[in-house]
Amino acid sequence: MHVTINGERRELASGATVDDAVTAIGAPRSGVAVAVDGEVVPRADWVRLRLSEDAEIEVLTAVQGG
């Protein structure tokens, strides 16, 4: 199954969850947030929510900024 994580095309096993996507890019579990197709996915739903083909996933954290 193909999805886009932070602008990069990636292949995940079919039935992959949001949590699998976070793992795939080596992101830590705290201090990050995930949006799938423009909607925030609460952390509690990461292991439950299965991704669909071509899902657009954004994994964000805090960086230096004014």
Add this chain to the structure above:
Amino acid sequence: MDLVIGDHKIGSRLVMGTGGAANLEILERALVASGTTLTTVAMRRIDAAAGTGVLDLLRKLGIAVLPNTAGCRTAAEAVLTARLAREALGTELVKLEVVADERTLLPDPIELLDAAEQLVDDGFTVLPYTNDDPVLARKLEHAGCAAVMPLGSPIGTGLGIRNPHNIEMIVEAAGVPVVLDAGIGTASEAAQAMELGCDAVLLATAVTRAADPERMARAMRLAVEAGYAARHAGRIPRRYWAHASSPDREQ
């Protein structure tokens, strides 16, 4: 008296942004010297190599985070970014920035007000970065914002406070804290903001891009304290002619 924004007691009247520091070590020294208890961060795609370095630093220093929506051009983008920040950082505080273009980085008032209304409805404590426009400031307050943060001049310009009278009018009318945000270049301008009646000053570039950020951070801390003290000490009226302070020689 402590500064209170929404339900948050803010221990320092200088709010420092983390943007622009060359590295985390320089940032750490500047943050400590500034005495700030609240600092801004931006939300960006995670870089696995950089990880969550700035958050780890702020946690170590015990400084609270104020996520911003920097880079957003529309209300929809800003609302999504604020929600992601709340999820990632566990705070409902947000510095709301919705800018019109890259060249001026001036707030887009229409998108800003729209985003503010949506975020207030969603339970956020909204601190909008706004133009130095008393009418827009009033509308943002009426929308339920917990503070208003007018610019002194465009972000990163160091041009100081271009329209002090507008800042005074905003202060005079506001029922929520006024935070002078953006444009400060040096300490006298931070003091001026406080003398005009602002409740706090938010700055980043003036410190982080100074030749000696740690020293400038300390200067800003002192300036904010001095300006606040002077404002509340009650300055003398301005006079046209001289007025001797020593007694007359005849007496």
